[in-house]
Amino acid sequence: xxxxxxxxxxxxxxxxxxxxxxxxxxxxxxxxxxxxxxxxxxxxxxxxxxxxxxxxxxxxxxxxxxxxxxxxxxxxxxxxxxxxxxxxxxxxxxxxxxxxxxxxxxxxxxxxxxxxxxxxxxxxxxxxxxxxxxxxxxxxxxxxxxxxxxxxxxxxxxxxxxxxxxxxxxxxxxxxxxxxxxxxxxxxxxxxxxxxxxxxxxxxxx
Numbered sequence: 001x002x003x004x005x006x007x008x009x010x011x012x013x014x015x016x017x018x019x020x021x022x023x024x025x026x027x028x029x030x031x032x033x034x035x036x037x038x039x040x041x042x043x044x045x046x047x048x049x050x051x052x053x054x055x056x057x058x059x060x061x062x063x064x065x066x067x068x069x070x071x072x073x074x075x076x077x078x079x080x081x082x083x084x085x086x087x088x089x090x091x092x093x094x095x096x097x098x099x100x101x102x103x104x105x106x107x108x109x110x111x112x113x114x115x116x117x118x119x120x121x122x123x124x125x126x127x128x129x130x131x132x133x134x135x136x137x138x139x140x141x142x143x144x145x146x147x148x149x150x151x152x153x154x155x156x157x158x159x160x161x162x163x164x165x166x167x168x169x170x171x172x173x174x175x176x177x178x179x180x181x182x183x184x185x186x187x188x189x190x191x192x193x194x195x196x197x198x199x200x201x202x203x204x205x206x
Contacts, residue, residue: 002026005048009056012192014063017087024086024113025055031109032077039101041077052193058083058140060189061165064200067135071096071155073125074142078106078118080165081138085118094119096128125151133157140165145173145201149181153205162203165189169199182206 003026010017017025032054033047044053058080065084068091072081075095085093095106095118106120121128137155139148145164156162161184174183184202191198 002029002047002051005051006055009051009192013056013060013190015059015087017059021086024115025051025059025083027113028078028082028086028109029055031105031112035077035105035108039105041102041105052191054079055083057165057191057194057198059087060191060198061138061163061200062087064163064187064202065091065136067157067160068092069132069134069157070094070136070138071130071134072138072140073148073152073155074139075102075106076141077102078109078120080140081118082106082109082115084138085115086113089117092117092119094121094130094134096121096123096125098122098124125155129154133160135160137162138165139163145170145203146176146178149178149203153180156205160204162201164201164203166199166201168197170201174201177203180205 029047029050044050071094073096075081075097078095081093081095100122103120103122110118134155137152181203184204187200189198189200
């Protein structure tokens with residue numbers, strides 16, 4: 001059932017997804033559904049809805065990832081980091097969240113799905129430091145652009161960008177970016193069967 005649904009959704013995008021990646025994405029949904037009953041990781045209860053609202057909503061960002069190292073701040077149960085790591089096994093992802101139950105879930109997913117390119121970290125974003133910096137700092141439903149930039153300015157590498165997954169294009173937030181940051185681009189995303197708009201906002205330090 002889920003396999004057919006995922007196939008149909010992917011056909012409506014430009015994404016290229018291997019059979020192994022499809023299997024891992026389905027397994028991720030099944031684990032999320034199973035753990036959700038006990039740990040309340042997401043308000044989305046139905047596995048088919050998870051395919052649209054969590055999996056497709058994450059992987060449509062894949063083609064915008066430039067570089068090698070990424071951090072997903074406020075990752076929750078690993079979104080968008082886990083689906084993007086499945087789609088990009090050649091890139092490295094750090095998944096950061098302050099809640100232990102979410103990081104425990106992510107560790108279990110990595111173990112069961114054999115994902116090797118993810119490092120889960122339990123920490124507040126302000127307290128986490130990485131010498132090399134990241135090519136992309138991802139956030140989905142994490143905070144306003146202003147708060148994201150205020151809390152995460154130490155995370156991107158010199159040429160790194162902030163990659164914010166948003167619903168409606170946050171024109172007011174973009175117009176009021178803090179000093180030292182500038183808009184790189186915005187992209188309208190198409191997520192099959194998802195109600196409402198989705199946008200990607202790319203920002204860099206200047």
